[in-house]
Amino acid sequence: MVFSDRSTGPSLSELTEGRVLERIFPRLPLASAALLGPGDDCAMLRAPDGRYVVTTDMMVHGPDFREAWSTPFDLGWKAAATNLSDVAAMGARPTGLVIALAVPDHYSVSVLENFADGVRAACAELAPGCGVVGGDLSTSRTFTIAVTAFGDLEGRSAVLRSGARVGDIVAVSGTLGAAARGLSLLFAEGVNETGEPDAERAGQLRERHPDTVGIQLAPRPPIGDGAIAAHAGVTAMMDLSDGLALDASRLARASGVTLSLESAKLGPADEAVLHGGEDHGLLACFPADADLPTRFRRIGVVSAPSDSDVTLDGAPLDARGWDPYANWDGNAG
Ligand SMILES: [Mg+2]
Structure with missing residues (x-):
């Protein structure tokens, strides 16, 4: 659809904020951890183990998406999925989302309705029980999406990037390079x-x-695998948002080790697999004697620190990846 297509409903400028919210609220997923949902000045979420993880991620028209390529449903899906993925990477279970949108006011209200449908579908498929507990709406010439996500550690330790030990297995869950090829x-x-x-x-x-x-356009990160990895004794983990080589170098540096990747385990170890971003799979290290959870596959081992943070078949691997600044032409349609 065209975002300003008036045949699909009035434009936002023709409605009050209250009328817009009335149309969106019923479409949003409910959070099972919510003690109090949207409608008051704050929501209230249960934090059963006394701690919670929290993260935020923005998507801005231009560097992060193109309206011609993504539907509003896709944008809702992707905004939810990318944030859920960061929660999963800590070994936590996503509980709630807070969403702030700045939208051109000539857009049809159906853009926000479809966006809400995308958020609901992503939560239902990727993180059942997680819902939207609040948000804010404003107008801007640039469609801007800001999501904050909360997660429950369910009594476990948070999984950090810094816990990898020499001898650990390096593994991934989810796709590698698919989003970049797309x-x-x-x-x-x-x-x-x-x-x-x-x-x-x-x-x-x-x-x-x-x-x-x-x-x-609508990534399907393995959100449930975050908590599964934590149960299986994962030592370090992060989600792959900016590409395997770049993200692996971040984990290696945080842990003070080298990640030694094996091309035979990567399928085609090409540009997309090594340096393409936005798959939002999980990069995880497990003790050498661990049974890898079902969807994780081994791609290398953790080695002693060396001159390179990451190697591929023993040769240094350039820590290059997805960078919204480098990839934006500043004039996106
Ligand atoms: Mg991340």
């Missing part, structure tokens, strides 16, 4: 003759390439 396809073929992002071409591409373009 983005390359969109830039190559999801544009019109003048190079502008094109909704129709993007839609056709997505139908042909659900496992890459579909993952780029």
